[in-house]
Amino acid sequence: MNAKTISASKANKLFWLGRYAERTYLNLHLLRACYDKMIDGNGDAYDEYCNNLSLDVDFETPSNFVRSFLYDKQNPFSISAELEFANDNAMVLREEITSETLGYIQMSLAHINSLAEVNEIHISELQPVTDNLLSLWGSIEERVLNDYVLAILMVGKIIEQIDIRVRFDYPYDRVELLYERLKTHLRYVPYIYDVEVVEQIDKLLTAKKYCHEAFYKDRLLSLLNLIVTTN
Numbered sequence: 121m122n123a124k125t126i127s128a129s130k131a132n133k134l135f136w137l138g139r140y141a142e143r144t145y146l147n148l149h150l151l152r153a154c155y156d157k158m159i160d161g162n163g164d165a166y167d168e169y170c171n172n173l174s175l176d177v178d179f180e181t182p183s184n185f186v187r188s189f190l191y192d193k194q195n196p197f198s199i200s201a202e203l204e205f206a207n208d209n210a211m212v213l214r215e216e217i218t219s220e221t222l223g224y225i226q227m228s229l230a231h232i233n234s235l236a237e238v239n240e241i242h243i244s245e246l247q248p249v250t251d252n253l254l255s256l257w258g259s260i261e262e263r264v265l266n267d268y269v270l271a272i273l274m275v276g277k278i279i280e281q282i283d284i285r286v287r288f289d290y291p292y293d294r295v296e297l298l299y300e301r302l303k304t305h306l307r308y309v310p311y312i313y314d315v316e317v318v319e320q321i322d323k324l325l326t327a328k329k330y331c332h333e334a335f336y337k338d339r340l341l342s343l344l345n346l347i348v349t350t351n
Contacts, residue, residue, distance in 0.1 A: 138276020
């Protein structure tokens, strides 16, 4: 099977499956950290979380924040919404990713829906979702035999990793390492990305002394989300 057998529509769905699956995993990790801070008495922790995601929302109480980011499907950053988006893409990619791989997303969705029914706000109860998402990527690496399909999934995954790390001020060297890994996967699928955008990011990353400035982060995030042109 070669690259020509992957339609633009399928490439788009593969890319977004990679992004949403990784977004769910990373946001669960970050929500746990935020939840722990709130338990320790830092009631403003959720404001910082929302600011990093550029969300101007007043949840009024920590418990409202937790419920929204776990179960509110009208909140595009909630775990429930992200899993729904991942599942929507995965459903039409069964042939490419296999039924076994799809099953990990559907088990995650079923678990969080069951927690929503009883209004569970202890984030520790979502550990099975984290475990399933780790198994999802293990299944992808084991079962996806088309190198182009795998490369597009990984491009989506790594772009999401970079996006989140920039937003949450992870060490700059991690962003650089992930970006180099991203370019390795992009070489397998040159037809899905904008070369000029990649060149602009290359130049931007040389100005690392500005990496914690708001204008720098905004520019990097903007370019990052223009790399892939499957839409």
